[in-house]
Structures are given as C-alpha cells and as structure tokens.
Amino acid sequence: MIIQSLDDLKAIRDAQKVKVALRSSGDPAPDTIEITVGMDTCGLQAGARDTLRAMMEAIEAHDLHHVRLVKSGCMGHCEAEPTVLVQLPGQSPVLYGHVDSQLGRDIIEHHILGHHVLAEAIVLDTSDHDRRGR
Secondary structure, three states: OOOOOHHHHHHHHHHHHHHHHHHHHOOOOOOOEEEEEEOOHHHHHHOHHHHHHHHHHHHHHOOOOOEEEEEEOOOOOHHHOOOEEEEOOOOOOEEEOOOOHHHHHHHHHHHHHOOOOOHHHEEEEOOOOEEOOO
C-alpha cells in the first residue's frame, strides 16, 4: 500500500493497533474468524507445514485481517491429518481432515470467503455431531 495522505497512515496505524492488542491480550475482536492447524507430530508428518503456509498465503492474498491463523497440538484425529478447525463467530466449529495445500486454499476461498462448508472434507461438524472419515 502506498501512503498518500495522513489518513492512509492513520488507517495503517489503527489496523496495526488491533493486531498488537490481539497479541497482547489474546482476546480477538467479535468478528474474528479463527482457523487452527494441527501441528503435532502426526500433522507435521502428513504435511501440515505446507497446509499452514498455503493458508497463510491465501489469507494474505485476500487481505483478510479478521482471520486469525493459529497452530495447535493434537486434535484427536490422527487418521485424518493434517487437520484444520474453522471457527466462525456465532457458528459451531468445523473440523476438516486430510487438508493438503490445495484444500487449505479451498477452505479460505469457499468456507471463509464464500460461506460454503466443504462437506466432503469434514471430519467433525459439531453442529450436528456428524463424524466422517473414520
């Protein structure tokens, strides 16, 4: 972004303040979407690092400041690694399994941006406790 005015600079400052506050307090804004990538031993062996990188690049490409991408340990579904948990505000979490780089980008495109759950990749949808992939 090219800064052409004082207002542009203030907008950048305000956006950075939100990020710093999130890191300091850990409390996300009410509209924050949280995506968690399982980065335990099983997940790393299955390619979670590539999944995380692809999702991070997609989030940056779409300038999604309201999306928080975090790493976690085991999510309890080793048979479905790499796993990705998507939590939209006011909705039940959705756990995706076998998430490679392309599926990670698809989750950003379709679930986050398009509000369309990718049913074929769901391991656990807590809204109806529907288990798949086991």
